[in-house]
Amino acid sequence: MNAWLLATAVLLTLGMPPCVWAAGRGSAVERLAGLNLATTVVTVVLLLTAQGFDRSSFADLGLVLAVLGPAGTLVFARFLGGRSIEAPDTRRTHGKA
Amino acid sequence: MNTATAQEYLIAVALVLVAVSATAAALARDPVRQAVLLAVLGLCLTVLFTLLQAPDVALSQLAVGTAVTPLLILLTVRKVRRGTAAHHEPDGRGQEGGDES
Numbered sequence: 001m002n003a004w005l006l007a008t009a010v011l012l013t014l015g016m017p018p019c020v021w022a023a024g025r026g027s028a029v030e031r032l033a034g035l036n037l038a039t040t041v042v043t044v045v046l047l048l049t050a051q052g053f054d055r056s057s058f059a060d061l062g063l064v065l066a067v068l069g070p071a072g073t074l075v076f077a078r079f080l081g082g083r084s085i086e087a088p089d090t091r092r093t094h095g096k097a
Numbered sequence: 098m099n100t101a102t103a104q105e106y107l108i109a110v111a112l113v114l115v116a117v118s119a120t121a122a123a124l125a126r127d128p129v130r131q132a133v134l135l136a137v138l139g140l141c142l143t144v145l146f147t148l149l150q151a152p153d154v155a156l157s158q159l160a161v162g163t164a165v166t167p168l169l170i171l172l173t174v175r176k177v178r179r180g181t182a183a184h185h186e187p188d189g190r191g192q193e194g195g196d197e198s
Contacts, residue, residue: 001103009103012110012144020114023137024121031133039163042140049147058152061143065159072136072164079171080129 004052008045015041028080032073039069104148111145128174132167139163 019041022034043065050058118141122134139162146155 001100005100005103005107009107009110012107012114016110016114016141016144017117020118020121020137020141023133024118024125028127028129028133031130035133035136038137038140042144045144046147053150055152058147061147061152061155061159064156065140065143065163068159068164072167075164075168076133076136076171079175 002052004048008048008052011041011045011048015045032076032080035076036069036073039065039073043069107148108145111141111148114141115145128170132170132174135170136163136167139166 016038019034019038023031023038024034025031043062046062046065047059050056050062115138118134118138122131122138125131125134139158142162143155143159146152146158
């Protein structure tokens with residue numbers, strides 16, 4: 001067992017449960033914070049796994065997640081925020097004004 | 098602790114994370130909150146597939162489970178709620194117009 005896998009084990013054991021816990025309670029916007037933290041932790045876990053297993057092809061997963069994670073968070077924030085901003089009364093008010 | 102034991106420990110932790118997040122996603126009632134939990138479940142499944150030495154499955158799970166499925170759920174929820182709001186529109190318009198003016 002090398003240090004990379006040890007770091008992966010520590011991060012997966014101590015880092016992910018708070019993310020799942022934060023994503024499982026509260027309102028939808030509060031859950032988004034847990035999802036964002038989980039994306040970051042999983043990116044680091046994937047990169048550490050690529051080093052620990054000595055397979056450089058695993059690093060592509062971390063790179064893809066690093067691209068998809070913030071984009072997904074932006075999509076979530078757009079829809080969750082748009083639901084309160086574009087409420088039917090507000091949209092009609094903007095349409096009239 | 099050799100590498101095989103460490104790998105089994107990592108797989109066990111990932112399995113527990115998948116079970117917990119899937120149970121939480123099944124117990125959530127609001128579809129919007131369920132979409133966030135489904136994204137977390139996709140991340141946990143990605144870690145599990147990676148630790149099981151299946152990076153291509155993990156890559157497709159990452160793209161589908163983290164990005165596409167929650168996006169489709171959110172689009173569907175918005176479409177349904179907008180249709181419901183348009184259905185009840187004549188009641189709300191008079192009250193809101195009176196309040197705004």
